[in-house]
Amino acid sequence: MRPTMVRRLSGHRGPVYALAVRGDRVLSGSGDGMVAAWDANGAAGEAVAQVGQAVFALTVLDEPEALVIGTEGGELHVVDLRDRREVQHLVLHRRGIFRIAALGKDRVVCAGGDGTLSVWTVRRDAQGPRLALQRQIPITEEKLRDVAVHAAAGLVAVACGDGTVRVLDREDLNERLTLEAHTGGATSVAWHPGKPVLLSGGKDGHLRAWHTERGTPLLAQPAHRAGIYALAFDPRGLVLASASRDKTAKLWRAHDLEAEARLDRSSGGHTHSVNHLCWLGDRLFTGGDDRLVIEWSLSGSGADGR
Numbered sequence: 001m002r003p004t005m006v007r008r009l010s011g012h013r014g015p016v017y018a019l020a021v022r023g024d025r026v027l028s029g030s031g032d033g034m035v036a037a038w039d040a041n042g043a044a045g046e047a048v049a050q051v052g053q054a055v056f057a058l059t060v061l062d063e064p065e066a067l068v069i070g071t072e073g074g075e076l077h078v079v080d081l082r083d084r085r086e087v088q089h090l091v092l093h094r095r096g097i098f099r100i101a102a103l104g105k106d107r108v109v110c111a112g113g114d115g116t117l118s119v120w121t122v123r124r125d126a127q128g129p130r131l132a133l134q135r136q137i138p139i140t141e142e143k144l145r146d147v148a149v150h151a152a153a154g155l156v157a158v159a160c161g162d163g164t165v166r167v168l169d170r171e172d173l174n175e176r177l178t179l180e181a182h183t184g185g186a187t188s189v190a191w192h193p194g195k196p197v198l199l200s201g202g203k204d205g206h207l208r209a210w211h212t213e214r215g216t217p218l219l220a221q222p223a224h225r226a227g228i229y230a231l232a233f234d235p236r237g238l239v240l241a242s243a244s245r246d247k248t249a250k251l252w253r254a255h256d257l258e259a260e261a262r263l264d265r266s267s268g269g270h271t272h273s274v275n276h277l278c279w280l281g282d283r284l285f286t287g288g289d290d291r292l293v294i295e296w297s298l299s300g301s302g303a304d305g306r
Contacts (some may be wrong), residue, residue, distance in 0.1 A: 029055030070097025201228025
């Protein structure tokens with residue numbers, strides 16, 4: 001595997017904290033309060049929304065067609081993607097919203113810096129897509145940094161600032177397992193696409209694997225020199241990508257978690273913390289404190305699009 005930097009997407013005036021995919025476009029959310037869209041033909045980014053606070057989390061809902069934005073102040077903004085119009089502004093969490101995930105076609109869950117999960121129902125009415133609060137669930141006194149949903153298994157994993165990873169039932173959100181995972185705090189989670197395995201990353205820079213049917217540890221290895229902020233498998237389930245505060249992203253073989261590649265400054269990568277990542281086909285996108293979104297190809301070919 002020879003990842004190649006394809007292009008560096010610039011335009012944000014603050015760190016890039018969140019990435020999401022809509023169709024053939026990648027959306028980025030930044031500390032400048034802007035959400036931008038980048039398409040595959042290399043055109044300049046296009047503004048989708050401006051919310052006035054740093055954007056910490058994004059998720060795209062296919063039905064109804066909506067973008068849900070979480071901010072540093074714990075606010076939620078709902079944008080109707082049909083006409084790019086904000087239709088709802090909600091305030092519930094007392095601190096930032098670090099991740100938003102779809103629980104199914106009609107619910108979303110938010111991980112709050114106040115240690116609570118909020119669960120919202122989703123519908124479209126005459127005014128556009130709408131969220132309605134279903135529940136707010138206290139989890140811990142520390143920040144909740146990530147949420148990953150395994151639809152087929154009916155499970156939700158939550159990365160918690162107290163160092164644990166909580167595994168909940170997707171339907172009723174009752175707790176099934178508490179995994180004592182990471183010194184200093186758990187910061188990222190991802191479900192293995194082909195095995196009953198949960199991956200977690202923490203402030204300790206370790207990558208850990210857990211057998212979710214037994215709640216037992218399978219692997220623990222030093223992966224980064226600082227906190228791991230995001231984990232994501234490629235669509236084929238062959239590669240795991242990790243993003244870290246140590247200014248690198250790394251690629252790992254999914255079947256055994258052996259390191260495959262290091263994406264750093266010397267390979268055209270970020271000069272500051274890498275905060276998030278997402279996959280669009282076989283392309284990996286990373287966002288960082290250097291205000292850039294960087295596109296990578298795993299095919300070994302590409303050109304610098306600056």
